[in-house]
Amino acid sequence: MxxxxxxxxxxxxxxxxxxxxxxxxxxxxxxxxxxxxxxxxxxxxxxxxxxxxxxxxxxxxxxxxxxxxxxxxxxxxxxxxxxxxxxxxxxxxxxxxxxxxxxxxxxxxxxxxxxxxxxxxxxxxxxxxxxxxxxxxxxxxxxxxxxxxxxxxxxxxxxxxxxxxxxxxxxxxxxxxxxxxxxxxxxxxxxxxxxxxxxxxxxxxxxxxxxxxxxxxxxxxxxxxxxxxxxxxLPKETPLQRVSFAEPVGRLEDLAAIVQRLAQLLCGDLVRASLGVRRLDLIFERVDRQNIALRVGTAKATRDAKHLAKLFDERLQTVDPGFGIEAAILIASKVEPLSDKQIEAASLRGDGASDVDLSRLVDRLGARLGAKHVYRIAPVESRVPERSTQRIPALAPLTGLTWPEGLPRPARLLDPPEPVTATALLPDHPPAFFIWRRVRHRVTKADGPERITGEWWLSEKERASLRDYYRVENEEGARFWLFRDAPADEGGRWWLHGLFA
Missing domain, CATH: 3.30.70.270 (Reverse transcriptase/Diguanylate cyclase domain)
Structure with a gap:
């Protein structure tokens, strides 16, 4: 529509x-x-x-x-x-x-x-x-x-x-x-x-x-x-290829063949200009002058015609050709310099020196799910668990930061932490049981506390922040990451912050 x-x-x-x-x-x-x-x-x-x-x-x-x-x-x-x-x-x-x-x-x-x-x-x-x-x-x-x-x-x-x-x-x-x-x-x-x-x-x-x-x-x-x-x-001085048809076309197979042909022609222009595509626009011109536009992006610069054409495969199924399509335009609306790269020698060495290229997988997932839904988690220098990670592009360069070894962390963090009702037999001890989402869990094993204080250099409120974390396991073997936000004698409340795999 x-x-x-x-x-x-x-x-x-x-x-x-x-x-x-x-x-x-x-x-x-x-x-x-x-x-x-x-x-x-x-x-x-x-x-x-x-x-x-x-x-x-x-x-x-x-x-x-x-x-x-x-x-x-x-x-x-x-x-x-x-x-x-x-x-x-x-x-x-x-x-x-x-x-x-x-x-x-x-x-x-x-x-x-x-x-x-x-x-x-x-x-x-x-x-x-x-x-x-x-x-x-x-x-x-x-x-x-x-x-x-x-x-x-x-x-x-x-x-x-x-x-x-x-x-x-x-x-x-x-x-x-x-x-x-x-x-x-x-x-x-x-x-x-x-x-x-x-x-x-x-x-x-x-x-x-x-x-x-x-x-x-x-x-x-x-x-x-x-x-x-x-x-x-049309963007000025932008690589593009246009093809017109003697008779209007509308079959999905024909549209796919047209995209492949345009991609090959466009990539030939990009090779001569030493450029690679980061964003690609496809415009179909219908006989009733109603244009249909599709847009895809790539994780890094590329000029692989077969790969670029495949990015449109699923989107082509949504195209309504009406009474027929009389022309198609493929535009490299965003490009980056891309020089030729020797790849055969690296693959023949057999020493594992060549890295695995995930860009094609990232592009296909991005075309299907949306680019914002394809990412990876990177560490951040922060004491507070929910601040110690950030989402970055899937192919972003490494930051050089790593999480500290010897500090086990759950595979899934709840953000924000969810309140639980818990009872500990002695002050500053792990809970004997806790109730989360109306389900009672009896604790059979526990480890802790691990005390985490607030980042006092950020604000005055952080100075008073204190958490005592416990790793606990229930009767069924499920493991949880609980914390109390103040010592027991100060009326601290219990929270569930994570789930271990």
Whole structure:
């Protein structure tokens, strides 16, 4: 299913000027000026200017009378649009299908890439956070259709319209959200039509006769009843291969063969450029102009065509060819230098000097489970058990740290530790029994205590932290890692922190 982000940049012209000049400050009002005949009008106003009552279309003389300390810069519409296109190219990091929507927006089709960021909500939050960090005001909305996402981003309050809920979600929005000309909007207002739902409730034939076919088209595009194509940008100077077909194709076997052919051609280009792939985008162009994008990543740079093609095997089964696919593009959207490597001699030595290459396994698992779910555990210098490990990329280089020998630790840590009810026969002794998750365990063997104090250099609270850990075994041979968070005479509580294999 198609899922499109509409990225709305309400103050893009002034944001661009601030990023280029480094001034004025955010709390100082800034506007751009355009010339219409002999009149000088506000072209765009930043948030501070809006707060003071300035709007696009006002004369500069009126604006300066309202705000004497107003910063004024000549508008350069061509530079605004060119910079917007460059920002759209930057957004290709989120999806291969990105199209600028001048003068203040960008469209991003994330149907094939949202899973790489943990879902749609996390993707748009990550996008908005990065843009805000660069001084760019941005609002994003995800919907099934570009028109619905555009409308909600500018006139609504939802960041995500659930699939197949577009009609109900935008029915209450004003008719200005349909991207109609001002003359048409004025005519609707005179008839009392203020909301999209009111327009949609009108009989179709009278509506078309009164307002024209464009109104019906915009309404259908907003509801997702009419397909609205996006013209995607391609990254500059990026290795890619494109193939067109005399007749549309759609069988899964044909798609797999196409990917293999494109991968071989692309890897040939990468060999000549001494580059390796880290991220690969596959775009299928359907005959109805609806593009389908798939994205995969690799754990390290590679140009093995067979391996790269296999990464798309499972994802190809989700492709809906519609009435047929007429072209396919394979893009190496992220590359790294990769020089040739001699491997035969190392394998013939027989001394075990060559390392096992796990990158292909990591790539296949990442394509199936998601890159964030493939990792390894590395040690961290910390006394507190739950802080002594961290997740790192599966093929990250060794840190040189190791866990201390002679300190047995459970194979599974509970984070956070779970409270248990325990009874010890003597103070500072291991418990005779404990109850965890409503199950009573009688302790037959125990070892401890191992006292672990808090990391006092981090905070004052850590100075008072103290834990006495015990390794215990129940009647059935199951082993547990328990601790008491204070001495018995101070009323310490018992906790279960880990399970031994």
């Amino acid at each position: 198609r899922r499109v982000v509409s990225l709305y940049l309400p103050t893009w012209p002034t944001d661009r000027i601030r990023r280029r000049l480094g001034a004025p400050l955010l709390d100082e009002p800034l506007v751009t000026v355009i010339t219409e005949g002999s009149r000088r009008l506000i072209g765009a106003a930043d948030h501070a200017a809006h707060t003071l009552g300035l709007r696009a279309g006002q004369t500069i003389a009126h604006a300066q009378a309202m705000v004497p300390n107003l910063h004024i810069v000549d508008a350069v519409l061509a530079e605004d649009e060119a910079s917007l296109t460059e920002l759209a190219r930057w957004c290709i990091g989120y999806s291969p299908i990105v199209a600028p929507n001048p003068p203040d927006g960008i469209w991003i089709d994330i149907a094939g890439s949202s899973h790489l960021f943990g879902g749609e909500e996390k993707l748009i939050a990550h996008l908005a956070r990065r843009l805000t960090g660069q001084g760019i005001t941005a609002v994003a909305c995800v919907a099934d259709a570009p028109g619905a996402a555009w409308a909600m981003a500018r006139y609504g309050d939802q960041s995500i319209i659930p699939p197949r809920c577009t009609v109900d979600a935008i029915a209450s929005l004003p008719i200005a959200a349909l991207r109609l000309p001002h003359q048409t909007l004025d005519g609707m207002h005179r008839l009392g039509i203020e909301r999209i739902g009111q327009l949609a409730a009108m009989p179709r034939a009278p509506m078309v006769r009164r307002f024209g076919k464009d109104v019906a088209l915009r309404l259908d595009q907003a509801f997702g009843h009419a397909f609205e194509p996006l013209d995607p940008l």
